[in-house]
Amino acid sequence: MFLEINQVVKSYRSGGRKSPSRKVLNGVDLALEPGEIIGITGDSGAGKTTLGLILAGIMRPDSGRVSFAGTDLWASNATIRKSISRRLQIVFQHPESTFDPQWTIHQSLSEPFILCGVMPDLSILADHLAEVELNSEILERHPRQLSGGELQRIAIARIMALNPKVVVLDEPTAMLDALTQARILNLLERIRQRTDAAYVLISHDTDMVNRFCQRIHRLSDGRLE
Numbered sequence: 001m002f003l004e005i006n007q008v009v010k011s012y013r014s015g016g017r018k019s020p021s022r023k024v025l026n027g028v029d030l031a032l033e034p035g036e037i038i039g040i041t042g043d044s045g046a047g048k049t050t051l052g053l054i055l056a057g058i059m060r061p062d063s064g065r066v067s068f069a070g071t072d073l074w075a076s077n078a079t080i081r082k083s084i085s086r087r088l089q090i091v092f093q094h095p096e097s098t099f100d101p102q103w104t105i106h107q108s109l110s111e112p113f114i115l116c117g118v119m120p121d122l123s124i125l126a127d128h129l130a131e132v133e134l135n136s137e138i139l140e141r142h143p144r145q146l147s148g149g150e151l152q153r154i155a156i157a158r159i160m161a162l163n164p165k166v167v168v169l170d171e172p173t174a175m176l177d178a179l180t181q182a183r184i185l186n187l188l189e190r191i192r193q194r195t196d197a198a199y200v201l202i203s204h205d206t207d208m209v210n211r212f213c214q215r216i217h218r219l220s221d222g223r224l225e
């Protein structure tokens with residue numbers, strides 16, 4: 001198995017340090033194959049984002065195991081964890097939150113390359129933008145000069161530059177109109193066919209999940225159905 005979580009538990013305290021804690025995830029198992037698209041639905045507050053952050057290797061569960069290609073993520077040293085985390089990426093509902101408002105799109109799109117020690121040339125950035133149906137003329141703009149749909153497409157281009165194996169999509173189109181939503185889902189599907197990345201689509205919109213996903217789970221009472 002490729003990405004797998006077993007018996008994952010995560011609690012949050014409702015207030016300060018002494019307040020009672022509530023188990024948002026209470027023994028969640030999930031396994032993902034390369035290129036698979038699975039859907040996670042559930043009511044607001046069910047723990048979907050929490051599960052997404054754990055699948056993306058960003059949040060450490062209280063207990064349980066997260067493993068990628070057989071390696072236990074949280075039992076590994078920082079170097080191994082970093083190399084696994086690069087393969088696991090997440091797209092958030094609010095693309096604005098993933099961009100530094102002071103940076104140009106050029107700077108934001110270059111960042112993943114620079115983190116890997118390479119300075120990308122313009123033609124590489126233009127290729128990544130073309131894949132999300134954007135023209136390289138937007139490179140000099142700042143986030144506030146772009147629409148929500150454009151920013152979300154740039155957020156997708158940015159994580160795809162890291163060549164992820166698993167992409168968690170946490171309500172990626174919830175803030176967008178129906179036409180923009182359809183366009184983004186189409187381009188995500190095209191990118192998946194090229195890269196064979198697996199997708200975890202998180203959404204409260206069961207119709208959309210039904211249309212897009214091969215397998216659907218519902219998060220309820222801290223467990224996946």
Ligand SMILES: Nc1ncnc2c1ncn2[C@@H]1O[C@H](COP(=O)(O)OP(=O)(O)O)[C@@H](O)[C@H]1O
Binds near residue numbers: 012013045046048050
């Ligand atoms: N950092 C946090 N601290 C305390 N409670 C949190 C935190 N993050 C989420 N929660 C709570 O955990 C529950 C699940 O949140 P979340 O995973 O965001 O659910 P969903 O994405 O399904 O709406 C909610 O009740 C939320 O208020």
Ligand SMILES: [Mg+2]
Binds near residue numbers: 048050
């Ligand atoms: Mg959420």
